[in-house]
Amino acid sequence: MDKSLLQRQASSMRRALFDQGYLDEQFIELEDLQDDSNPNFVEEIVTLFYKESARTVYNIEQALMSRPLDFTKLEEYMHKFKGSSSSIGAKKVKNECTKFSEYCDAENTDGCVRTFQQIKQEYSTLKNKLETYFQVAREAAQT
Amino acid sequence: MDNGFSSPRRDAFPAGLRVLVVDDDPTWLRILEKMLKKCSYEVTTCCLAREALNLLRERKDGYDIVISDVNMPDMDGFKLLEHVGLEMDLPVIMMSVDGETSRVMKGVQHGACDYLLKPIRMKELRNIWQHVFRKRIHEAREFESLDGFEGILLMRNGSDQSDDGNLFALEDMTSIKKRKDVDNKHDDREYGDPSSTKKARVVWSVDLHQKFVKAVNQIGFDKVGPKKILDLMNVPWLTRENVASHLQKYRLYLSRLQKENDQKSSSCGVKLSDLPSKDPPGSVGFQNLINRQQNDVKLDVFKFSEGTVQPQNVDPKSHDSDLKVISESTSEKRRALTNKIPDKKIRRSSEMGVNHSHIPSESEANRQVFGCTISTQYPWSEVPEMQLKQENKSFLHLEDSFSQLPLHGTQHHIQVNQSQSISSNHSISEGEIAGCIETKPLYADDKSDYTSSGSSTGRAIDAFSVQPKSHGQSLEPIHNTNCIPDPEFHQRNVLLGDEVASAPLDEDLHLYWLEGECYNMNLGLQMSEYYDPALISETPFHLYDSADYSVVDQGLFIA
Numbered sequence A: 001m002d003k004s005l006l007q008r009q010a011s012s013m014r015r016a017l018f019d020q021g022y023l024d025e026q027f028i029e030l031e032d033l034q035d036d037s038n039p040n041f042v043e044e045i046v047t048l049f050y051k052e053s054a055r056t057v058y059n060i061e062q063a064l065m066s067r068p069l070d071f072t073k074l075e076e077y078m079h080k081f082k083g084s085s086s087s088i089g090a091k092k093v094k095n096e097c098t099k100f101s102e103y104c105d106a107e108n109t110d111g112c113v114r115t116f117q118q119i120k121q122e123y124s125t126l127k128n129k130l131e132t133y134f135q136v137a138r139e140a141a142q143t
Numbered sequence B: 001m002d003n004g005f006s007s008p009r010r011d012a013f014p015a016g017l018r019v020l021v022v023d024d025d026p027t028w029l030r031i032l033e034k035m036l037k038k039c040s041y042e043v044t045t046c047c048l049a050r051e052a053l054n055l056l057r058e059r060k061d062g063y064d065i066v067i068s069d070v071n072m073p074d075m076d077g078f079k080l081l082e083h084v085g086l087e088m089d090l091p092v093i094m095m096s097v098d099g100e101t102s103r104v105m106k107g108v109q110h111g112a113c114d115y116l117l118k119p120i121r122m123k124e125l126r127n128i129w130q131h132v133f134r135k136r137i138h139e140a141r142e143f144e145s146l147d148g149f150e151g152i153l154l155m156r157n158g159s160d161q162s163d164d165g166n167l168f169a170l171e172d173m174t175s176i177k178k179r180k181d182v183d184n185k186h187d188d189r190e191y192g193d194p195s196s197t198k199k200a201r202v203v204w205s206v207d208l209h210q211k212f213v214k215a216v217n218q219i220g221f222d223k224v225g226p227k228k229i230l231d232l233m234n235v236p237w238l239t240r241e242n243v244a245s246h247l248q249k250y251r252l253y254l255s256r257l258q259k260e261n262d263q264k265s266s267s268c269g270v271k272l273s274d275l276p277s278k279d280p281p282g283s284v285g286f287q288n289l290i291n292r293q294q295n296d297v298k299l300d301v302f303k304f305s306e307g308t309v310q311p312q313n314v315d316p317k318s319h320d321s322d323l324k325v326i327s328e329s330t331s332e333k334r335r336a337l338t339n340k341i342p343d344k345k346i347r348r349s350s351e352m353g354v355n356h357s358h359i360p361s362e363s364e365a366n367r368q369v370f371g372c373t374i375s376t377q378y379p380w381s382e383v384p385e386m387q388l389k390q391e392n393k394s395f396l397h398l399e400d401s402f403s404q405l406p407l408h409g410t411q412h413h414i415q416v417n418q419s420q421s422i423s424s425n426h427s428i429s430e431g432e433i434a435g436c437i438e439t440k441p442l443y444a445d446d447k448s449d450y451t452s453s454g455s456s457t458g459r460a461i462d463a464f465s466v467q468p469k470s471h472g473q474s475l476e477p478i479h480n481t482n483c484i485p486d487p488e489f490h491q492r493n494v495l496l497g498d499e500v501a502s503a504p505l506d507e508d509l510h511l512y513w514l515e516g517e518c519y520n521m522n523l524g525l526q527m528s529e530y531y532d533p534a535l536i537s538e539t540p541f542h543l544y545d546s547a548d549y550s551v552v553d554q555g556l557f558i559a
Helices: A002-019 A025-033 A041-063 A071-088 A091-105 A109-142 B026-038 B049-058 B077-088 B101-109 B122-126 B129-155 B170-183 B206-219 B226-233 B240-263 B283-295 B319-336 B342-352 B361-372 B386-403 B409-419 B423-439 B487-493 B497-507 B550-556
Strands: B018-022 B042-046 B065-069 B092-096 B114-117
Touching: A002 A109, A025 A041, A025 A071, A025 B026, A025 B122, A041 A071, A041 A109, A041 B026, A071 A091, A071 B026, A091 A109, B018 B026, B018 B049, B026 B042, B026 B122, B042 B049, B049 B065, B049 B077, B065 B077, B065 B129, B077 B092, B077 B101, B101 B114, B206 B226, B206 B240, B226 B240
Parallel strands: B018 B042, B018 B065, B065 B092, B092 B114
Antiparallel strands: none
């Protein structure tokens, strides 16, 4: 009884993440890679992503403080960050990244700064949601 | 041929394909590793381009294909691509989150055999074996022409005794070829010692190549010949065959440069049909190109590894022994060769005499074949010529025939390929392919909706333990050179542009002796398809078995 409740909970959380546009098909690709030899694969990848990308986020933040902005550098960082975000299927984050790149091309300082705030927002929102989801999923699996 | 490296040949191709993944993003590296393992490939990962090159150099025969991200911190991915193509001649797949046409085009120009966009799906990785396969087919074709050449050389004493100023005298070759064809009727099954000896590959470093070019210029491009060059170069371990094949490449390279200059074409590759007609381009043109090239600082572009077999039991320093070996080998080859397509061979060899850029009209069909394929692993400059490369290789291998003793695999491969009919290989390869397909559940297209199998929720989640071996299959241990980059590390290792590329190359003089290289892989490949389209359809190739020559044996037993 408990088990099925938890499982249903996990399922609907997962569903919501997709429905609300936080995740895309790449996440499913990761889920498909999960198997007995790597039962926590998805969670590991997500953890790895957040750990590694933190550095890039920091770099971008720093770069955004200087004036004038070094758009080339920003573009570089963003390219890397976007690539990483695509790895876990972070859909909203990726979309904001695209916007950021466009502002970079246009050399729009304000646009870049604003968009990056959005990126950080989405980035941490997703993190929280995924953490919660994984926790529930784990519990569901254990019972 | 188990050389101690991971040798995937036990599995049915493409299972066990040895992939080297290069990406500075650890998340992607992990994902790709997992995906490739799911494809039953053997995966090695690394996060730096330099490291990748080191790995590749350490194990010349250790990998079948390289997948690399375009944006690497220590070296431009395109540069890495070039190096891999030049030195190791492996197919390289590029990846990037950026799918802009210009980038993709650049990738292709630099020799990438494919360009994947991130996020990468599993199904895209499943098919990467085709690039390896394609390469082997092409190499098999080159070997076929090699036959003709060695026969010619044999007839001409195939040795340094004569002044081989021009190894490719048209008339000689035609007549010689005819004679050879007669001799080649035997389907000789013995190859001496075909199994264990591997081919060594000479890598032409910048220094070596510069010596070469200097020698060529000294002699005068018109009068140049491998022996003269070799004497001038004064490199003891280099053989005349090495020089001959390098010379061939060089000529083709120059011819291509010339054409590029003429045509101002920015697309990749010069179509074979565009190559000059029968008359050899003026050697003056070549001379100019040579001069230009000498002034070209980026000679590293011209570095390539030569598919030269260095017979193990022949002292490379001794030309005499080479000669002896050569005559032995060639005579044996003569016996061994079954030439099914004498006319084509003659034609092929006649090409040689015409500055290598003449494509006989008969190979129209073959041009088609060339034109269709994509595998470009031979970046001579920024614009690799796939077709030319194939021509290169064919010529190259023609010259390499000298160094390929009957004791070694290469010639045997050729012979096997030639003499084989399709049957045994057919069944083998099909079986293998079928077998390997079955082993993998397909993950590809069943996720149109968000409801996955609920796998994540349903599993018992214990303490997670990474198992390098794929559970279901007995794969070889995975070589994992994961390194998590950090900024400091990157900064220490950031080298600028060419320095990165050239430094290691200069340091190690490139005496990489490749063992059992790609030529061996051509076992079982039906080379006659190159000439005879009719045969193509019947020939699924025996895909992988270069390591052991059992395929050869199998092929040999065809009636």
